[in-house]
Amino acid sequence: MLGSPYNRTGNQPLTLGILGGGQLAKMLAQSAYQLGLQVAIIEHGENSPAGMMTKLEFSGGWSSQEDLEEFIKVSDIITLENEFINPSILEKIAERRLCFPSAETIAFIQDKFTQKQTFSNAGIPITEFQAIDSVQSALEFGSLHGFPFVLKTRTLGYDGYGNATIRNANDAQSAWNKFTQTEEPRELMAEKFVNFTKELAVMVARNRRGEVAVYPCVETIQENHICRVVIAPAQIDEALQHVAKEIALACVETINGVGVFGVEMFLTNEGKILVNEIAPRPHNSGHYTIEACHTSQYENAVRAVCNLPLGSPEMVAPAAVMVNLLGERSGSGIPDSVVDTLKHPTASLHLYGKNGSRKGRKMGHITALGQTADEALQSAIGAAKAIVW
Amino acid sequence: MLGSPYNRTGNQPLTLGILGGGQLAKMLAQSAYQLGLQVAIIEHGENSPAGMMTKLEFSGGWSSQEDLEEFIKVSDIITLENEFINPSILEKIAERRLCFPSAETIAFIQDKFTQKQTFSNAGIPITEFQAIDSVQSALEFGSLHGFPFVLKTRTLGYDGYGNATIRNANDAQSAWNKFTQTEEPRELMAEKFVNFTKELAVMVARNRRGEVAVYPCVETIQENHICRVVIAPAQIDEALQHVAKEIALACVETINGVGVFGVEMFLTNEGKILVNEIAPRPHNSGHYTIEACHTSQYENAVRAVCNLPLGSPEMVAPAAVMVNLLGERSGSGIPDSVVDTLKHPTASLHLYGKNGSRKGRKMGHITALGQTADEALQSAIGAAKAIVW
Numbered sequence A, B: 001m002l003g004s005p006y007n008r009t010g011n012q013p014l015t016l017g018i019l020g021g022g023q024l025a026k027m028l029a030q031s032a033y034q035l036g037l038q039v040a041i042i043e044h045g046e047n048s049p050a051g052m053m054t055k056l057e058f059s060g061g062w063s064s065q066e067d068l069e070e071f072i073k074v075s076d077i078i079t080l081e082n083e084f085i086n087p088s089i090l091e092k093i094a095e096r097r098l099c100f101p102s103a104e105t106i107a108f109i110q111d112k113f114t115q116k117q118t119f120s121n122a123g124i125p126i127t128e129f130q131a132i133d134s135v136q137s138a139l140e141f142g143s144l145h146g147f148p149f150v151l152k153t154r155t156l157g158y159d160g161y162g163n164a165t166i167r168n169a170n171d172a173q174s175a176w177n178k179f180t181q182t183e184e185p186r187e188l189m190a191e192k193f194v195n196f197t198k199e200l201a202v203m204v205a206r207n208r209r210g211e212v213a214v215y216p217c218v219e220t221i222q223e224n225h226i227c228r229v230v231i232a233p234a235q236i237d238e239a240l241q242h243v244a245k246e247i248a249l250a251c252v253e254t255i256n257g258v259g260v261f262g263v264e265m266f267l268t269n270e271g272k273i274l275v276n277e278i279a280p281r282p283h284n285s286g287h288y289t290i291e292a293c294h295t296s297q298y299e300n301a302v303r304a305v306c307n308l309p310l311g312s313p314e315m316v317a318p319a320a321v322m323v324n325l326l327g328e329r330s331g332s333g334i335p336d337s338v339v340d341t342l343k344h345p346t347a348s349l350h351l352y353g354k355n356g357s358r359k360g361r362k363m364g365h366i367t368a369l370g371q372t373a374d375e376a377l378q379s380a381i382g383a384a385k386a387i388v389w
Helices: A023-034 A065-074 A087-094 A103-110 A112-121 A135-145 A169-180 A238-254 A297-305 A373-385 B023-034 B065-074 B087-094 B103-110 B112-121 B135-145 B169-180 B238-254 B297-305 B373-385
Strands: A015-019 A038-042 A056-058 A077-080 A129-132 A149-153 A163-166 A188-192 A196-206 A212-214 A218-223 A226-232 A259-268 A273-279 A319-326 A347-351 A362-370 B015-019 B038-042 B056-058 B077-080 B129-132 B149-153 B163-166 B188-192 B196-206 B212-214 B218-223 B226-232 B259-268 B273-279 B319-326 B347-351 B362-370
Touching (some): A023 A297, A023 B023, A023 B347, A087 A103, A112 A129, A112 A188, A135 A149, A135 A169, A226 A373, A238 A259, A347 A373, B023 B297, B077 B297, B112 B188, B112 B238, B112 B273, B129 B135, B135 B188, B169 B188, B212 B238, B238 B273, B259 B297, B319 B373
Parallel strands (some): A015 A038, B038 B056
Antiparallel strands (some): A129 A188, A149 A188, A196 A259, A226 A319, A259 A273, B149 B163, B149 B188, B196 B259, B218 B226, B226 B319, B347 B362
């Protein structure tokens, strides 16, 4: 199907295999089904948000040789929703199936230090950074580039996990202990603190032929290191939006990326744009694209890995706002009531169907379109506040 | 979940059971998943478009006592995509589960003669009609209301099947034979031919509290009795659009409908609006709502049967056009290529994943938004023509 060499027989739909079963995989699966594909999910655990949407669910995860083998067998093309997968597994898969993003791309970006080196070498604007191998070198970095600065684990960090703000020697020592005196000590790096006016993000889709779709530049608002609100387009000069889009595109081309990528950036107090980091998968900052753009990041991710022409990333309304629905308590993954939320008639509710909640966990989101950002913001935030956990 | 008494435990998502597994069920399932629900499908046959999207697939159909029993057990709320289900089965289900639309509603409309009587009694404008029990009475109808007229089976007709245009005594005799001299003879009715300028349709969602969402009035263009193109909104005076919407709402309230309903109407040469018929389910004329409205007919159908507040049916763009993708040959359900179709960047492609094609079979659809109907038409038709079967 879809002109792919991986249509095993003339009558079997192409099966997209997704490494991971969370909400990103769920929304990828939605788009795959819309295009008439079948979906296979491999995840550690049963009945994940995406796992419940298919019979081809492999709940032993990719660390189970058996499940990985079965998953590969039934899939025609494979992609991921989770960048924490060992590139060696991707290489193994790639021996037998088209798999995007590739192990090579993942290797460029999975280690945040390597990621920054790669971008730096390509002339992409980023903050000062350095590998850190001791408390001493951490403090030297601070002397050179100023306190506070950010100490990060080079791998496995997300939503603030694996980051520490270093104001002084005490902070340096305790962060060093926390990250290295553990069962799985991590390699560390330091980044110069960025004094920013806004945090920005741009989604970029790129298919196997190198065709690209660059989404609008959006503003993201974090709280406790977790994304809370996304405003599309970002309320900054169009010239700056354009610069952000160009930089994001450069990032993806530098790593020869195929699929969809979320590029996070800072707009500094001096009006410059610096790249923060890149995720090689659909991204929280791109959920708004489902209602707000001709083609969502999810659909373009599917098209990209299947090497199909990409759809327009342009917006269909002047403004859109997405608000995350974060867990407020432990317990059931199901809200007590969404009735008041749904009384906001132009708010689009997404609930991920996770089997349990905890404070701060991403449980769903709401997107609203508007003639202005304010209008969209009112609708989305009003709806989000009204949910009863 | 969702404030429903049918949340069996605090931690199980609500399961929406759908009678039928075709493309309408598929798109209903998409919306159910977006709202965090689970989905169960009962259909005659495996791997239907919706059946492949869930583990809770019952492929013996509702004529299998066993499968129906299991389907009822796992479902919390039940709806349908197929109006050809015996109301007695719906009654049986309703003894144990909330089931919408109800058997009562279905009984009003499943027999087209009863349907027209119900509307006529409520003062809803329809064409002249009569039950027909002989070739003679058919010819008398023609003498009274004019030739040609339409002879229809009262039950089980769709997309032109079960209709015959009667121009003379020969037509009357051969249609009578065709519909009655068979293994399963059908009861018949006659309708006065309507000389129409346009065919219109309006989708109406209505929840259990009687809250409604009335979608735009659209124009539908048929070819060989099958819907080919839908233009939203219909290019008629706003006053007429308003009348059509009011009439459609009256139809749904008359039958105490809960769920979503497709009301098809004629705009006569005299500028009057007459109701043609109503379908108690999502409808081909409403596929455009997925991209073009704040809340799709599918999502509002799910909300309606779950008794949740309905979302806005208003459009997010000035115009939208949907084009059906009909099979061009027998054989694989998978197109040879969609590459040229997808080169139309603002066209949204939907492929239903049916396991086989035949000429005229509904295999998918394309929707395009536009600033004007012409713009949307160009994009949608261009993309549709480019598909290679």
